[in-house]
Amino acid sequence: MIKEKLMRDVYVNFVREQILNGDKVVALEADLAKCSGMITLQKEFPDRVINVGIAEQNMASVAAGLSAYGFIPFIHSFGPFVTRRICDQLMISICYAKQNVKIIGSDPGITAELNGGTHMPLEDIGVLRSIPNIVIYEPTDNVEFEKILPQVLSYNGPVYVRMFRKIPPSVFDEEKNEEFDLFKAKVIKSGSDVTIVAAGIMVSEAIKASEILEKSNISVEVIASPTIKPIDKDTIIESVKKTGLVVTAENHNVCGGLRSAVAEVVSENYPVLLHSIGVKEKFGEVGKQAYLKNVFKMNATDIADEVIKAIEDKRKLNSSC
């Protein structure tokens, strides 16, 4: 069962298949091959898995050179070190130079857990989102990730993947054999009172929140939006036209990430009230996920409470009009 796999194994297996069956893909690590699981491939394919040591800036530009030479490099490090630390190398060597490099950042947001604030990317999406044409993708679960990875490869340009290394919450049923599109959000549950747009580990929390709210007769539409850039405007606008209210749920600072992306498309196309769940202008800290979800108010119950507040605010707005 893929849902019981480590997400990193889905990634490593995919790279292995590409190395075995093609001559384009190379993987680069900056002394975290043991953490990504790539260490086994490094031993199996020493020419195609390149460990540059603790030098992420060099890794990004070396990858750009390999891309210019006709390869499709996948580079990996912890999220902060392949985003904010190497922002200029991503911008110039890779994006500005139009190089086809895939950037794998582990572990997103609070899933960095015991590595704490220095290693906890709560700003990575915000850092990258203003770079033209980069795609930012945060897998919902393993079922989706396995089907999206070939699309990440076939997309001709840089893609940043926020990859959770461990076993992610399961959202999609493997047996259903659903199709996934890198550039499409997915309506997981239909509803009419409020739209919750969520990404990554927050999708399963949003589904739980919808179940809590159903008990109060609040009908929730849950949308998984794994690709934050470019955001799937059509799916989100179609939903908010129906519900007239949106709440975002993300494993990131609410500034610059999913909330900002949704707010931009909603305010420009069909303005409705927007509330948000996520880390609110705080740095990360050490702790297990359960603890950090409490600290940053990222539980299903927090989402449900925010939805109720949003409904109340909407009612007040309407009554004052």
Place this chain on the structure above:
Amino acid sequence: MVNNKKAEGKEMQSFLEAFARDIRENIIDCIGSIGVGHIGGCLSIADVLAVLYGRRMRIDKSQPRLEGRDRLVCSKGHAGPAIYATLAASGYFPKEELLTLNKGGTNLPSHCDMNKTIGVDMTAGSLGQGLSCAVGMAIGSKIKDDGAYIYAIIGDGESQEGQIWEAAMLAAHKKLNNLIVFTDYNKMQIDGTVDEINSLAPLDKKWRAFGFKVQVIDGHDTLAIDNAIVKAQKSKDKPSMIILNTIKGKGVSFAEAAKVGCHSMSLSAEQCEVAKKEIRGDYND
């Protein structure tokens, strides 16, 4: 000007020096067309460019993206006009295009852009990154086993960037004997001399300590540059560093006299004429 790989000795030197003069004249026309630019660091690398494009690089202007060709990364990307001057002198595009430098919609921006300019192998401009890109290309060439040489030109001021040394470590670790790097050691940067700002000395020892085969030569002696490249190509298991002792603004007296001021300076039509006369020197007519 065409490749002249068969000539030897004085005949070759005469050819390369003439090519270098063409490049310098083109640099003046190119930067003169907009009236301001990075004159000093363009003129200082004209001779190495003459040797690379006139003799040593295995390239074909009719197939500028050919796989397996030798490549040059001009990591000091602000020397774009020197690269354009060389490409135009090599027939990659008409010399008239040099006059579009930095004008709206041009294919010739201040800093090298591989997506805009035919013959430019890598985008550069944010200092320190191009050498890493060249290391990536050299690794790629090893994987493909295509026998290409990857050349890179870095600035001395640029060598204050930490990423240069990250790239150097990896190049030596990977035994990239197909990587040949030149330092344009003109000893000047924007805010002063390199020694005043943040000295690199002893630069040769630093590169040796980083595992490179190092040669230190006169960066304006085309014969010495050619010989150094041949020696570098014979390296069995080390990448090469050829430190070019150069003069910023070489060949144009008022640029040389401006010293650090010639990093980026204005260039009037009258100055262009003076500069081109000096470059042509006794070879005029």
